[in-house]
Amino acid sequence: MVTDILQQISYGVYVVSARDKDKPTGCIANSVMQITSSPAIIAVSMHHDNHTHAVIRQSGKFAVSVLAEDSDPAIIGTFGFRSGRDTDKFAQVNSRTVEDVAVVEDACGYFVCEVVGQTETPTHTIFLGAVQKSELFGNRTPMTYAYYHAVIKGKSPKNAPTYVPAATESAKGPQAKRKFQCSVCGYVYEGEELPEDFVCPVCGVPSTRFSEI
Ligand SMILES: Cc1cc2nc3c(=O)[nH]c(=O)nc-3n(C[C@H](O)[C@H](O)[C@H](O)COP(=O)(O)O)c2cc1C
Structure with a gap:
C-alpha cells in the first residue's frame, strides 16, 4: 500500500469533548467530518484507548470545538498529548458549558452532538452525532491539519488515525x-x-x- 496518497487527504484540527460524570474532558481529533446536512450528522473517529472514547460512549454526547489558526498551540499540547485519566485538561483553558458539555473559548466555534450511531474498526470507533446546538464565535480562520504540520510543525501521536x-x-x-x-x-x-x-x-x-x- 502506498501511504503517501493518504497523506493528501485534508482535515481540520478539533477538540472533541464530553462530560465525564462531574468533570469535563476531551482530546484533539483531526478525523471529524460532516456526513449529512439535514439532519446535520457529524462523524468522529476515536481510538479505543483514549479516555474520551470511554466518556463519549458512557455519556452519549460530545462537542466539537473548531480550532483556529491562531488558537493557542498549547491547547493541542494539553488535549492531544496528555490523557484526561490523569490531567484536568479543561482547568488549563477558558471554556464554557453548553448542553452539559464543555467547549473551548479559544476557537472558531463549536457544535454539540448526541450520539446516534457507532461503527467499530479494530482500533477506533466512529461515532456519529446529530448536531443539537452550534455557535460561531467570530470570523477566525479554521486550522487545517496541513497548517498544523507545516506552520506549527506539530506531530500526531499514535492514537491519531493519520499517525505516521x-x-x-x-x-x-x-x-x-x-x-x-x-x-x-x-x-x-x-x-x-x-x-x-x-x-x-x-x-x-x-x-x-x-x-x-
Ligand atoms: C493533531 C492530532 C490529531 C489527532 N487526531 C485524533 C483522532 O482523530 N482520533 C483519535 O482517536 N485521536 C486523535 N489524536 C490523539 C488524541 O488526541 C490523544 O491520544 C489524546 O492524548 C487522548 O486523550 P484522552 O486519553 O484524554 O482522550 C490526535 C492528536 C493530535 C495531536
Whole structure:
C-alpha cells in the first residue's frame, strides 16, 4: 500500500469533548467530518484507548470545538498529548458549558452532538452525532491539519488515525540542520543549537525534554 496518497487527504484540527460524570474532558481529533446536512450528522473517529472514547460512549454526547489558526498551540499540547485519566485538561483553558458539555473559548466555534450511531474498526470507533446546538464565535480562520504540520510543525501521536511513524516522516527531508525533538509531543526544532530557555511551542515543556534526532 502506498501511504503517501493518504497523506493528501485534508482535515481540520478539533477538540472533541464530553462530560465525564462531574468533570469535563476531551482530546484533539483531526478525523471529524460532516456526513449529512439535514439532519446535520457529524462523524468522529476515536481510538479505543483514549479516555474520551470511554466518556463519549458512557455519556452519549460530545462537542466539537473548531480550532483556529491562531488558537493557542498549547491547547493541542494539553488535549492531544496528555490523557484526561490523569490531567484536568479543561482547568488549563477558558471554556464554557453548553448542553452539559464543555467547549473551548479559544476557537472558531463549536457544535454539540448526541450520539446516534457507532461503527467499530479494530482500533477506533466512529461515532456519529446529530448536531443539537452550534455557535460561531467570530470570523477566525479554521486550522487545517496541513497548517498544523507545516506552520506549527506539530506531530500526531499514535492514537491519531493519520499517525505516521517518525522514521517515515524524517526520511522525507534533507538533514542540513541539527534537529531536536520534543519527547512529549514530537515537535521538531531545527537549528545549530537548542536554546536553553527554549519552550516547546506545542506542548509547553522546557528544552530539557528535547533530544537530538
Ligand atoms: C493533531 C492530532 C490529531 C489527532 N487526531 C485524533 C483522532 O482523530 N482520533 C483519535 O482517536 N485521536 C486523535 N489524536 C490523539 C488524541 O488526541 C490523544 O491520544 C489524546 O492524548 C487522548 O486523550 P484522552 O486519553 O484524554 O482522550 C490526535 C492528536 C493530535 C495531536
